[in-house]
Amino acid sequence: MSYKIDNNVLIFQYFILLLKMNNQLRNFVRKELSKKFDQKESKKIETKLFELCNILATEYDDNIGELYQKFAYDKVGELLTNPDKKSEIISDIDKQIIGWESCLFKTFRENESKDAKDQVIGIKVSKGEFRCKNVRCKSDECYYYPVQTRSCDEGATNYVVCSKCGGRYTFS
Numbered sequence: 015m016s017y018k019i020d021n022n023v024l025i026f027q028y029f030i031l032l033l034k035m036n037n038q039l040r041n042f043v044r045k046e047l048s049k050k051f052d053q054k055e056s057k058k059i060e061t062k063l064f065e066l067c068n069i070l071a072t073e074y075d076d077n078i079g080e081l082y083q084k085f086a087y088d089k090v091g092e093l094l095t096n097p098d099k100k101s102e103i104i105s106d107i108d109k110q111i112i113g114w115e116s117c118l119f120k121t122f123r124e125n126e127s128k129d130a131k132d133q134v135i136g137i138k139v140s141k142g143e144f145r146c147k148n149v150r151c152k153s154d155e156c157y158y159y160p161v162q163t164r165s166c167d168e169g170a171t172n173y174v175v176c177s178k179c180g181g182r183y184t185f186s
Protein backbone atom coordinates (compact mmCIF):
# COMPACT_ATOMS: atom_id res chain seq x y z
CA MET A 15 0.00 0.00 0.00
CA SER A 16 2.73 2.44 0.96
CA TYR A 17 4.53 1.45 -2.25
CA LYS A 18 1.47 2.38 -4.24
CA ILE A 19 1.33 5.84 -2.64
CA ASP A 20 5.03 6.42 -3.25
CA ASN A 21 4.56 5.41 -6.83
CA ASN A 22 1.69 7.83 -7.30
CA VAL A 23 3.71 10.60 -5.71
CA LEU A 24 6.54 9.84 -8.11
CA ILE A 25 4.22 9.89 -11.10
CA PHE A 26 2.71 13.15 -9.88
CA GLN A 27 6.17 14.69 -9.43
CA TYR A 28 7.14 13.48 -12.89
CA PHE A 29 4.14 15.23 -14.44
CA ILE A 30 4.89 18.44 -12.56
CA LEU A 31 8.47 18.25 -13.83
CA LEU A 32 7.26 17.57 -17.37
CA LEU A 33 4.86 20.50 -17.14
CA LYS A 34 7.58 22.83 -15.88
CA MET A 35 9.95 21.62 -18.59
CA ASN A 36 7.31 22.11 -21.27
CA ASN A 37 6.54 25.61 -20.04
CA GLN A 38 10.22 26.51 -20.02
CA LEU A 39 10.64 25.15 -23.54
CA ARG A 40 7.50 26.88 -24.70
CA ASN A 41 8.61 30.21 -23.29
CA PHE A 42 11.98 29.76 -24.93
CA VAL A 43 10.36 29.03 -28.29
CA ARG A 44 8.12 32.11 -27.96
CA LYS A 45 11.09 34.25 -27.07
CA GLU A 46 13.04 32.95 -30.08
CA LEU A 47 10.10 33.58 -32.40
CA SER A 48 9.71 37.14 -31.06
CA LYS A 49 13.09 37.93 -32.63
CA LYS A 50 11.37 37.97 -36.02
CA PHE A 51 7.66 38.20 -35.24
CA ASP A 52 5.58 40.36 -32.90
CA GLN A 53 4.53 38.95 -29.53
CA LYS A 54 0.98 38.15 -30.56
CA GLU A 55 2.08 36.27 -33.66
CA SER A 56 4.88 34.46 -31.80
CA LYS A 57 2.34 33.22 -29.27
CA LYS A 58 -0.01 32.13 -32.04
CA ILE A 59 2.72 30.20 -33.91
CA GLU A 60 4.01 28.58 -30.72
CA THR A 61 0.50 27.45 -29.77
CA LYS A 62 0.10 25.87 -33.21
CA LEU A 63 3.43 24.07 -32.72
CA PHE A 64 2.45 22.82 -29.28
CA GLU A 65 -0.88 21.56 -30.59
CA LEU A 66 0.85 19.78 -33.48
CA CYS A 67 3.24 18.04 -31.06
CA ASN A 68 0.32 17.13 -28.82
CA ILE A 69 -1.45 15.47 -31.76
CA LEU A 70 1.74 13.64 -32.78
CA ALA A 71 2.41 12.51 -29.19
CA THR A 72 -1.07 11.01 -28.95
CA GLU A 73 -0.89 9.49 -32.42
CA TYR A 74 2.51 7.85 -31.92
CA ASP A 75 2.23 7.36 -28.14
CA ASP A 76 5.37 9.40 -27.72
CA ASN A 77 6.73 11.85 -25.15
CA ILE A 78 5.43 15.34 -25.90
CA GLY A 79 8.49 16.99 -24.33
CA GLU A 80 10.85 15.17 -26.70
CA LEU A 81 8.63 15.71 -29.73
CA TYR A 82 8.28 19.37 -28.92
CA GLN A 83 12.02 19.75 -28.46
CA LYS A 84 12.58 18.22 -31.89
CA PHE A 85 9.82 19.61 -34.08
CA ALA A 86 9.27 22.99 -32.44
CA TYR A 87 12.97 23.75 -32.67
CA ASP A 88 12.99 22.58 -36.30
CA LYS A 89 10.12 24.88 -37.19
CA VAL A 90 11.54 27.80 -35.22
CA GLY A 91 14.78 27.36 -37.14
CA GLU A 92 12.89 27.25 -40.43
CA LEU A 93 10.90 30.38 -39.54
CA LEU A 94 13.85 32.41 -38.30
CA THR A 95 16.06 31.59 -41.26
CA ASN A 96 13.31 31.82 -43.90
CA PRO A 97 11.00 34.64 -42.74
CA ASP A 98 9.97 35.18 -46.38
CA LYS A 99 8.41 31.70 -46.38
CA LYS A 100 6.49 32.37 -43.18
CA SER A 101 3.03 31.70 -44.58
CA GLU A 102 4.10 28.43 -46.21
CA ILE A 103 5.81 27.21 -43.04
CA ILE A 104 2.77 28.10 -40.92
CA SER A 105 0.52 26.38 -43.45
CA ASP A 106 2.74 23.27 -43.07
CA ILE A 107 2.20 23.38 -39.30
CA ASP A 108 -1.56 23.65 -39.82
CA LYS A 109 -1.50 20.66 -42.15
CA GLN A 110 0.73 18.73 -39.70
CA ILE A 111 3.52 18.60 -42.26
CA ILE A 112 6.96 18.07 -40.78
CA GLY A 113 10.47 17.12 -41.89
CA TRP A 114 11.12 16.05 -45.46
CA GLU A 115 7.56 16.86 -46.57
CA SER A 116 7.87 20.52 -45.54
CA CYS A 117 7.85 23.41 -48.04
CA LEU A 118 11.58 24.07 -47.61
CA PHE A 119 12.46 20.68 -49.11
CA LYS A 120 10.13 21.10 -52.08
CA THR A 121 12.91 21.62 -54.64
CA PHE A 122 14.97 18.74 -53.24
CA ARG A 123 11.96 16.45 -53.28
CA GLU A 124 11.13 17.33 -56.88
CA ASN A 125 14.72 16.77 -58.01
CA GLU A 126 14.83 13.44 -56.23
CA SER A 127 11.69 12.18 -57.90
CA LYS A 128 13.06 13.38 -61.27
CA ASP A 129 16.22 11.34 -60.66
CA ALA A 130 14.15 8.35 -59.65
CA LYS A 131 12.24 8.61 -62.93
CA ASP A 132 15.49 8.76 -64.88
CA GLN A 133 15.78 5.08 -64.34
CA VAL A 134 19.04 3.43 -65.24
CA ILE A 135 18.18 0.65 -67.64
CA GLY A 136 21.53 -1.08 -67.73
CA ILE A 137 25.24 -0.40 -67.51
CA LYS A 138 27.67 -1.52 -70.19
CA VAL A 139 31.37 -1.07 -69.50
CA SER A 140 33.47 -0.59 -72.56
CA LYS A 141 37.11 0.38 -72.35
CA GLY A 142 38.69 2.21 -75.25
CA GLU A 143 35.47 2.87 -77.11
CA PHE A 144 34.92 6.35 -75.68
CA ARG A 145 37.36 9.00 -74.66
CA CYS A 146 36.67 11.41 -71.79
CA LYS A 147 35.86 14.93 -73.02
CA ASN A 148 37.69 16.49 -70.10
CA VAL A 149 40.90 17.81 -71.72
CA ARG A 150 42.88 17.26 -68.54
CA CYS A 151 41.73 13.66 -68.31
CA LYS A 152 41.10 12.17 -71.79
CA SER A 153 40.84 8.76 -70.19
CA ASP A 154 39.66 5.88 -72.37
CA GLU A 155 38.24 4.09 -69.36
CA CYS A 156 34.70 5.24 -69.91
CA TYR A 157 31.48 3.34 -69.79
CA TYR A 158 28.11 4.24 -71.16
CA TYR A 159 24.61 3.60 -70.08
CA PRO A 160 21.21 4.42 -71.54
CA VAL A 161 18.75 6.33 -69.35
CA GLN A 162 15.01 6.36 -69.95
CA THR A 163 13.93 9.98 -69.64
CA ARG A 164 10.74 11.25 -68.01
CA SER A 165 8.32 10.58 -70.84
CA CYS A 166 8.47 7.00 -72.05
CA ASP A 167 7.79 7.89 -75.71
CA GLU A 168 11.10 9.75 -75.79
CA GLY A 169 13.97 7.44 -76.58
CA ALA A 170 16.59 6.57 -74.00
CA THR A 171 19.45 9.04 -73.62
CA ASN A 172 22.90 7.53 -73.66
CA TYR A 173 25.46 8.72 -71.16
CA VAL A 174 29.20 8.26 -71.19
CA VAL A 175 30.73 8.31 -67.74
CA CYS A 176 34.45 8.58 -67.20
CA SER A 177 35.61 6.14 -64.56
CA LYS A 178 38.70 8.27 -63.86
CA CYS A 179 37.29 11.79 -63.33
CA GLY A 180 33.57 11.05 -63.11
CA GLY A 181 32.72 13.32 -66.05
CA ARG A 182 29.34 12.59 -67.56
CA TYR A 183 28.47 13.29 -71.21
CA THR A 184 25.54 12.54 -73.43
CA PHE A 185 25.89 11.16 -76.92
CA SER A 186 23.43 10.12 -79.60
Ligand SMILES: [Zn+2]
Pocket residue numbers: 146147148151152153176177178179180181
Ligand atom coordinates in the same frame (compact mmCIF):
# COMPACT_ATOMS: atom_id res chain seq x y z
ZN1 LIG B 1 37.78 11.80 -67.38
